[in-house]
Amino acid sequence: MHIPDGYISPHTSAFFYAVSIPLWWLSFRKIRNTLKKSHIPQLALLAAFSFLIMMFNIPLPGGTTGHAVGGVLTAVLVGPWPALCAITLALAVQALFFGDGGVLALGANAFNLAFIMPFAGYLFFRVSAGSSRRSHRRTVIAAALSGYIGINLAALFVALELGIQPSLHHLADGTPLYCPFGLRVTLPAMLIPHLSVGGLIEALVTGGAVGFLSRYHPELFIDRSVTGEERDRREADI
Amino acid sequence: MRYRKGWVVLVVMAILSPLGLLAIGSAWGEWGLDDIKEMIGFEPGGMREIKEKQPDTVLPDYEIPGFAESGWKVGLSTILSALIGAGLTAGLTIAIGRFARYGRLS
Numbered sequence: 001m002h003i004p005d006g007y008i009s010p011h012t013s014a015f016f017y018a019v020s021i022p023l024w025w026l027s028f029r030k031i032r033n034t035l036k037k038s039h040i041p042q043l044a045l046l047a048a049f050s051f052l053i054m055m056f057n058i059p060l061p062g063g064t065t066g067h068a069v070g071g072v073l074t075a076v077l078v079g080p081w082p083a084l085c086a087i088t089l090a091l092a093v094q095a096l097f098f099g100d101g102g103v104l105a106l107g108a109n110a111f112n113l114a115f116i117m118p119f120a121g122y123l124f125f126r127v128s129a130g131s132s133r134r135s136h137r138r139t140v141i142a143a144a145l146s147g148y149i150g151i152n153l154a155a156l157f158v159a160l161e162l163g164i165q166p167s168l169h170h171l172a173d174g175t176p177l178y179c180p181f182g183l184r185v186t187l188p189a190m191l192i193p194h195l196s197v198g199g200l201i202e203a204l205v206t207g208g209a210v211g212f213l214s215r216y217h218p219e220l221f222i223d224r225s226v227t228g229e230e231r232d233r234r235e236a237d238i
Numbered sequence: 239m240r241y242r243k244g245w246v247v248l249v250v251m252a253i254l255s256p257l258g259l260l261a262i263g264s265a266w267g268e269w270g271l272d273d274i275k276e277m278i279g280f281e282p283g284g285m286r287e288i289k290e291k292q293p294d295t296v297l298p299d300y301e302i303p304g305f306a307e308s309g310w311k312v313g314l315s316t317i318l319s320a321l322i323g324a325g326l327t328a329g330l331t332i333a334i335g336r337f338a339r340y341g342r343l344s
Contacts, residue, residue, distance in 0.1 A: 001265065002265070002268060003267070004267075004268050005288050005289065005292055006271075006282075006284070006285035006286070006288040006289045006292075007267060007285065009284060010288075028334070028338055029338075031334075031335060031338040031339075032338040032339065035335070035338075035339075037339050038240070039335075040331070040332055040335030040336065040339070041240055041241055041332065042241060042244075043331050043335055044327075044328040044329070044331035044332045044335065045241055045244045045245065045248065045328065047327045047328060047330075047331040048248050048324040048325070048327045048328040048331075049244075049247075049248060049251070050327075051323050051324050051327040052248060052251040052252060052255065052320055052323075052324050053251070055255045055258045055300060055316075055320055056251075056254075056255070056257065056258040057258045057259070057261040057265070058258075058261055059261045059262060059263060062266070063262075063263045064263055064264065064265055064266040065261040065262075065263050065264060065265050066265060067258070085331070085334065086331055089327050089330045089331050089334070090327045092330070093323050093326045093327045093330065094323070096295065097295055097296050097297055097322070097323060097326065098295055098296075098297050098298065098299070098300050098319065098323060099294075099295035099297075099298040099299065100299075100300070103292075104288070158267070162267055169284060171283070175280070175282070175283075176282050177282050177283050177284030177285065178282055178284045178285050179267070179282075179285075180274070180278050180282050181267075186267070189266050189267070190266060190267070193266070
């Protein structure tokens with residue numbers, strides 16, 4: 001899921017930096033305006049959790065390996081904008097110190113794993129979990145499904161970014177310059193393993209953690225829109 | 239220390255991180271140049287150019303250079319990498335979070 005350098009062209013890399021830099025800025029502003037000082041250690045904890053969970057490689061169908069990301073879990077707990085910052089930092093450390101994912105490709109990797117995944121998962125969670133007076137079971141199922149959807153959408157974007165390379169950049173005779181595989185190869189190669197097993201792992205991590213934390217540590221759900229606090233306050237104002 | 243249990247969970251995860259190495263095979267689309275050449279018969283020109291210019295990272299593949307290639311020392315170097323990486327990630331997040339909170343100009 002981490003695109004290494006050399007698989008996408010410098011143009012593609014620049015394009016995704018151009019998309020991601022404003023998103024990082026918005027994330028920074030959101031942290032400044034909505035998180036309390038005491039919430040920062042929790043954000044750090046989740047960023048480190050995401051870094052670590054990505055080290056647990058699991059064999060996927062087709063002879064490849066994959067791992068959970070924790071992007072949706074982070075978004076459900078602290079909100080998608082702070083999650084964007086946390087997951088980006090985990091990806092940045094992986095790229096800069098461990099050579100996992102490219103430095104040039106960091107904009108693209110952040111777009112897939114720190115933006116698409118947390119935001120898609122978060123939106124689905126909000127819609128499917130419903131109001132603040134939901135049952136515990138519904139919360140867990142909604143969280144698991146959100147994790148499944150989030151990681152698969154990220155995998156879809158990785159496949160698209162890699163798969164368009166041969167048609168974007170090739171020599172006159174058609175020899176590819178970067179990722180040599182087109183969409184017909186990248187789409188099934190990324191999606192089949194994630195739809196079948198990778199998504200289940202993410203669902204297990206997200207559903208399990210949200211289920212446990214909502215029962216024993218509900219104070220960790222600092223995203224107001226998830227706890228329903230915002231709505232309660234609005235109702236109190238009326 | 240706030241979130242003590244959370245930090246304990248992270249240390250346990252770091253200690254278990256060598257388990258993540260047991261999975262056979264590699265992630266799709268994250269191969270080196272040699273693997274690509276083996277798969278398709280040539281090295282894509284642009285990819286080679288970028289990879290050749292790329293500086294080496296400090297701890298490639300979550301291993302500490304100089305540690306043995308096999309045996310328990312690999313596991314230890316993975317655990318150390320996990321601790322270093324998780325620590326760096328958490329530290330960076332706290333730094334940026336603090337900057338966001340205190341760096342307010344108005």
